[in-house]
Amino acid sequence: MKVVIKCDHCGAPLNYKAGDYVATCSYCGYTTVLTHNKPFTLEHALLPLSITDEKAVVEVVKDWMSSSFLAPRDLSRKAKFDEVDLFIYPFWVVPIEATTRFKGFFERIGAGQVKEGKIRGKYDWLVIAQRAANFPTKEYDVPLKGKMPYDFTKIPEYAKVLNAEFGEEEAVEKAKAEVVEHHIYLARKEVDRVIEHETDFKVGEACYLHAPIWNIKYSYKGKRFRVLVDGTEGKIIVGDLPTPGLFDAL
């Protein structure tokens, strides 16, 4: 049996799943931390939705199909749009400055030598707050400029609003680990093998953000493919395409 937790602000029952960390009231938009009895004091933002209906998003995907090189020419005509769903995904945006000092082996010339280097970066690092989301955060150029305070009235009723499954602390740890990974990747352009590295961080206050993402599933010649579209700017985030295979060429 599920425990009923009421919204602190309006008293309505909160909609949440096991494992959710914060829930947003669908009646008044108030944000509640479920696991502690403490008020949510962080900034909760929303990116506005500009592609507000299914037809418009299908057009965006069709344009992308017909302008894509790799796609079969009849794709935009023949693709069948099986699922077109709007999700409002929860993200943590972690402002982070990081300096990684590294030592590595440079082996390209002669006997090899040890080289030292430094990678610095300043980021608004994006962490999706759902554990099993399989969301390509690196491909999503999150349009932070348009963010506004969370306002549930700006979210259409057919949208699926997802709650965060973990809090700021865990998001910061994830962001740090991913920044280090990114810096090591950059270091590998300077040395062939990284042997030592250390990173200093300056972390700002995280922002809890909901962003509209259209999830599209289409089928073509009996196979299914997925496309994600940024609902704020109407850009394709990632999309799978049927590539012309051997059979098509025969």
Ligand SMILES: [Zn+2]
């Ligand atoms: Zn409420």
